[in-house]
Amino acid sequence: MKKLTILLILAVTLLAVASVYAGDKEAAKDGDHAAQMEKMAKMSGKDIYKNMCKSCHGEDSDAGEYTPMSLIMDQWDDFFADTYFEAHKDVVCPKDDSKKVTDIFTKEMLKKVQKFCVDHAADSEQPMTCG
Ligand code: HEC
Structure with a gap:
């Protein structure tokens, strides 16, 4: 039972880390895109x-x-x-x-x-x- 709890905690932690990482990547992409659009608008x-x-x-x-x-x-x-x-x-x-x-x-x-x-x-x- 203990092992299962530890595994569960581990899985949840991993998921959380993964989603934060994915969110960051998404934000960076959005930032790039916004910057690019701004640059294009000034051309x-x-x-x-x-x-x-x-x-x-x-x-x-x-x-x-x-x-x-x-x-x-x-x-x-x-x-x-x-x-x-x-x-x-x-x-x-x-x-x-x-x-x-x-x-x-x-x-x-x-x-x-x-x-x-x-x-x-x-x-x-x-x-x-x-x-
Ligand atoms: C992602 C590719 C792409 C971009 C970017 C693009 N075009 Fe086109 N354009 C096409 C395609 C494909 C066709 C042909 C559509 C068809 O055959 O019906 C076309 C058709 C045309 C035509 C002919 C229209 C007609 O039927 O008489 C002109 C003129 C033209 N584009 C000018 C431009 C101008 C100016 C820009 C920039 C503001 C531009 N295109 C951006 C792909 C593009």
């Missing part, structure tokens, strides 16, 4: 495009290669008003498969990317491929 339109859109729309990409000068200004405005949501609502984020592309970009981020794309569209004064 310029160009950096957001380069770091995030381009990872799926670079050269030879399955999703199609897109740079600001792939479209004209009106097409970018239409895209951000409408097509963006349609095209990306089922596309999974490569870094976190529990999220869709449309969960990642905030309104503010999209506004900046839109401005960058329009400013450097094919019919703009400074067409650009974005490196």
